[in-house]
Amino acid sequence: MIEATNFIEQIINEDIDAGKVTAIQTRFPPEPNGYLHIGHAKSMFVNFGIAQKYGGKCNLFFDDTNPSKEKTEFVDAIRGDIRWMGYEWAKECYASDFFDVIYDCAARLIKEGKAFVCDLSAEEIKNLRGTLTEPGKESPYRNRSAEENLRLFTEMREGKYADGEKCLRAKIDMSSPNLNMRDPVIYRILHATHHRTGDAWCVYPMYDFAHPICDYLQGVTHSLCTLEFEDHRPLYDWVGVSLGFSPKPRQIEFARLNVTNTVMSKRYLKKLVEENLVHGWDDARMPTITGLRNRGIPAEAIRDFCSRVGVAKANSECEYSYFEACVREYLNANAERAMAVFSPLKLTITNYEGSEEVDFEINQTKEGAGVRKVKFSKNLYIESSDFSLDPPPKYFRLKKEGYVRLKNAYIVRCDDVLLDENGNAKEVLCTYIPESRSGSDTSGIKVKGVIHWVDAETAADVTVKQYQSLLRDADYAGQDFNERFNAESEKIFTAKAEPYLAEAKEGTPFQLMRTGYYKKSEENGAAVLSEIVSLKDNFNKK
Ligand code: ATP
Ligand code: MG
Numbered sequence: 424m425i426e427a428t429n430f431i432e433q434i435i436n437e438d439i440d441a442g443k444v445t446a447i448q449t450r451f452p453p454e455p456n457g458y459l460h461i462g463h464a465k466s467m468f469v470n471f472g473i474a475q476k477y478g479g480k481c482n483l484f485f486d487d488t489n490p491s492k493e494k495t496e497f498v499d500a501i502r503g504d505i506r507w508m509g510y511e512w513a514k515e516c517y518a519s520d521f522f523d524v525i526y527d528c529a530a531r532l533i534k535e536g537k538a539f540v541c542d543l544s545a546e547e548i549k550n551l552r553g554t555l556t557e558p559g560k561e562s563p564y565r566n567r568s569a570e571e572n573l574r575l576f577t578e579m580r581e582g583k584y585a586d587g588e589k590c591l592r593a594k595i596d597m598s599s600p601n602l603n604m605r606d607p608v609i610y611r612i613l614h615a616t617h618h619r620t621g622d623a624w625c626v627y628p629m630y631d632f633a634h635p636i637c638d639y640l641q642g643v644t645h646s647l648c649t650l651e652f653e654d655h656r657p658l659y660d661w662v663g664v665s666l667g668f669s670p671k672p673r674q675i676e677f678a679r680l681n682v683t684n685t686v687m688s689k690r691y692l693k694k695l696v697e698e699n700l701v702h703g704w705d706d707a708r709m710p711t712i713t714g715l716r717n718r719g720i721p722a723e724a725i726r727d728f729c730s731r732v733g734v735a736k737a738n739s740e741c742e743y744s745y746f747e748a749c750v751r752e753y754l755n756a757n758a759e760r761a762m763a764v765f766s767p768l769k770l771t772i773t774n775y776e777g778s779e780e781v782d783f784e785i786n787q788t789k790e791g792a793g794v795r796k797v798k799f800s801k802n803l804y805i806e807s808s809d810f811s812l813d814p815p816p817k818y819f820r821l822k823k824e825g826y827v828r829l830k831n832a833y834i835v836r837c838d839d840v841l842l843d844e845n846g847n848a849k850e851v852l853c854t855y856i857p858e859s860r861s862g863s864d865t866s867g868i869k870v871k872g873v874i875h876w877v878d879a880e881t882a883a884d885v886t887v888k889q890y891q892s893l894l895r896d897a898d899y900a901g902q903d904f905n906e907r908f909n910a911e912s913e914k915i916f917t918a919k920a921e922p923y924l925a926e927a928k929e930g931t932p933f934q935l936m937r938t939g940y941y942k943k944s945e946e947n948g949a950a951v952l953s954e955i956v957s958l959k960d961n962f963n964k965k
Contacts, residue, residue: 425477429734431675432473435645443670444644447479451505451512452634452648454486455497455618457689458704458711459504461725461746465680468729469647471510480513482641488518488633490617498618500704504712508722516641518633519619525628525636526580528666529591529610533572537665538609539565540575541592548590551597552605558598559605565594579612582625586612593632595661603658607631631655635662638672646674650738680732681740684892685710691904700908701893707953708893708912718890719932719942719955724753743892750956754940758932759785762797762830762875763920763952765887765938767804769850770876772835775801778878781832782862786934797921799832802879804919806937809874810848812840819872821851827872830936834859834870875936883925886946888953889914918952925950934958 424440427433438444449470453459459467474481483505487493505512518525532538541548541564553559567575579589591610599605609632614625628636638646646659653676663671679687686692687710695701695709705713715725728749732741760783778800786792805821814822821827821837828834835853843849859866891912894904924933927943932955935941941952 430736431469431645431647431677431734432476434673434675435473435477438644438673446644447474447477448481448513448642448644449474449479449647450482450484450638450641450643451510452484452486453501454489454492455494455501456489456492457497457693458500458713460687460689460692460712461682461685461710461715462680462687464508464712464725465729465732466647466649467505467508467510468726469677469734471512472730473645473647474513479644481510482643483512483515484637484641485515485517485519486630486634486637487617487619488627488630490613490615490620490627493618495618500713504716507716508712509726514641516637517619518628518637519617521633521637521640522620522624522628524640525633526626528636529628529632530573530576532593532609532665533576533591534569535665536569536594538572538591538593539567540572540579540589541565541606541608542589545587545590548592548608552602553597555600555602559602561597562592562606565606576610579610580624580626582614584612586614588612591626593658593661593665595658599657601654601657603631603655604661607658631658632662635659635668635672635674636666639663639666639668643672644670646672648674648676649679650676650736651679652676676736678735678738680729681738682710682746683740683743684894684896685743686894686904695893695908700910707888708890719930719940719953720750721753721757721932724750727753744960747956748960751940751958751960754932754934754955756788757786758934758940759792760787760936761921761924761927761933762877763885763887763918763924763935763938763941764804764806764875764877764882765916765918766807767877767919768807768810768848769879770803770805770835770853771850772801772803772853772855773838774854777801781860783831795923797831797923798878798881799829800878800880803829803876804879804882805829805851805874805876807848809872810837810840810851812848819870820874821872826868826870827874828859828861828870830873830875831861832876833857833861834864834866834868875938877919877921879919881922882919883922883950884917885920885925885950885952887916887918887941888951890954920950920952924952 451470471481541562551560590608592606595604597605656674659674705717707718780796781799782794783797810821833855835855839852841850856866894907895909931943939957940955944951
């Protein structure tokens, strides 16, 4: 027996125990109407993860019953994103592969008096549907004969009617306490070109009807979906039972992944793209899988996050900082260290001549990662924020007549400061202590501050991109996403970096000492360092 780690696995174990299932099959069911986002990562984690754990199969099932919004571009992107996440599907299929069978299923229901063609408009159907406290009213078309229904349904398919003029409804129960069971629409007329079936069809099944059929035809044993489908389960079961499915797939709902300051509605993400508020679906600030990849976030960290959030029955919202912590943890263990100076201030060592190479630890958390050589000379850049003309008490970085260690190199003393016309420091003049070399320090001088630097002569000019979340805090200006949009969420400037960074392979993540995790990339031949995640949790700092 496989040990269950969540309620879905418990149910599966019970089903196996009871002899209801032997081989487990799931499916990941995106609608190809947009790009996958981090919420889908959880669905993938659940569907692919459970299939893997039980030695079963998980299909990639494209839920393409809504031709007006679906595109092949999205199908291709979804495939790429799933593979990048590290999952492989058993079979790829589409609801549209089954349109013939679904149509036949509908015809069967009609023949058995379980479905009828209704002439009411969508508006009228809604008005007769009743409420949670009041039963609905039956459609005047509910008692058409099977023959008439079949004829009308055939005519619907033949294109005799305009969109919305008729629809096919399941004949269930207008007084059911569950609104989804009040004669739900199962087929609609839609004269639209489908991205795969072209103009072959002008009637399309509704999700609630197509999904249970497609699950069954694929051999899905457990149809795992998010909580908003819980109220649809009676209909899912009704379809299965009415069509005599055996064994009938079992739908189990779990909580959606919600993350603070992140919108996961494809509709909103699409709007951001279409209104050019972001650079595209893969904008590094987007919560899409392609955006996260472009940001430099490793797939392992996303999977780890999903696993830690867990699979629960109750909805909740997860802090974005928790996601960042998972990313940070992974990068801390895996990313190489390097140095870059974002706001350069010249530091000149007046008693140093020539140059040398100092050892720089590649990743101190990783055994055997080793060291790399970094050039050190008399002309360096340090961060302007690491020097203060007017230091507060307990200031351990550089100040006049103060000492500081240059990371992996020497202790220096600041002797003098040159100011610009505004009275700001433009160059600090230091002397170094020759006996203080890192690794063989015999100087006896104790310093509290260690600062990073780059060699001025060999430093590369790089473009830095820093990000904030696309959405301001929920209390910023109300709940409306448009008002919360953070137009200043991308900051671009140039900086000085070790040449090693400029030469690094595209896509490599680095921990820039004392700064954060950045991804190396190139744009028009120039080196770019873009922020993956800050070094420390500063999410709540304003
Ligand atoms: P959206 O509302 O953003 O359009 P969707 O649910 O319509 O999302 P689908 O492509 O239909 O998107 O989703 C594919 C699968 O991913 C579904 O089973 C859905 O339940 C699941 N899913 C979508 N969003 C989340 C989420 N935030 N957390 C967990 N699972 C999700
Ligand atoms: Mg959907």
